[in-house]
Amino acid sequence: MMQPTFRAVLLGSLIALMSACNAETDAGKAAALADATKPAVTAETAVKVADVVKVENPYARAVPPGQPNSASFMTLVNESDVDHSVKSAASPVAATVELHTHTNNNGVMEMRQVEQIDVPAKGRTELKPGGLHVMLIGLKQDMKVGETAPITLTFEDGSSTTVDAPIQEIAPPAGAGGGHMGGMPH
Structure with a gap:
């Protein structure tokens, strides 16, 4: 006990x-x-990068049937007071979609993949032939003038925006030397 x-x-x-x-x-x-x-700060109430970075004048390069690659171009406009970046892109028209730029390596223009495309606060970043662009690799369909290619951009916070890029004829940029990358003039 x-x-x-x-x-x-x-x-x-x-x-x-x-x-x-x-x-x-x-x-x-x-x-x-x-x-x-x-008040709870949730994904629904927080400002998403996709809401403050606008896409202007998107378009994609028309290529002849059988060409394996194309590219998309646009202007990104950051309406916020904070720098932002595009981290990736996707499109159902291509097997692989990458962010690219052109660089001049001893007089030879070369395409290189980049990790991100920066868009400065209250600024603009132009994606254009001969510069930054969205590369469409392994096309799953013909890129015909008059049609559109949906392009989805994903930003650093994981938010995304999709645009329908009209497919257009695009002349090679001056000084590109008519070089080819994967069978596509760039």
Whole structure:
């Protein structure tokens, strides 16, 4: 049998433990109630990059049937006070879609994939032939003048915007030297 003193200590410990648990529960309820009265910042209420970076004048290059690649161009306009960037692009018209730029390597124009396309705060970034562009690799359909190619841009916060880029004839940029990349004049 338990000693009366030991029983009293054990009982007192249990009462103290239960009181502490109730106090933590009450404190948790009070904190939850205080949080419930604050406006919640959720994905729905936070400003998405796709809402502040606008796409102007999108278009895609028409290519002859059988050409494996094309490109899309546009102007990105950042209406916010914060720098943003396009991290990736996608389109159902191509197996692979990459962000690219042209660089001059000792007089030879070369295309290179880039990790992102930056759009400065309150600024514009032009994607154009001979410069930054969205590369459409492994075309799944013909790129005919008068049709459109949906292009989805995904920004650094994961938000995205999709535009229908009219397919147009585009002359090679001056100084491009008529070079070819993957069978496509660029």
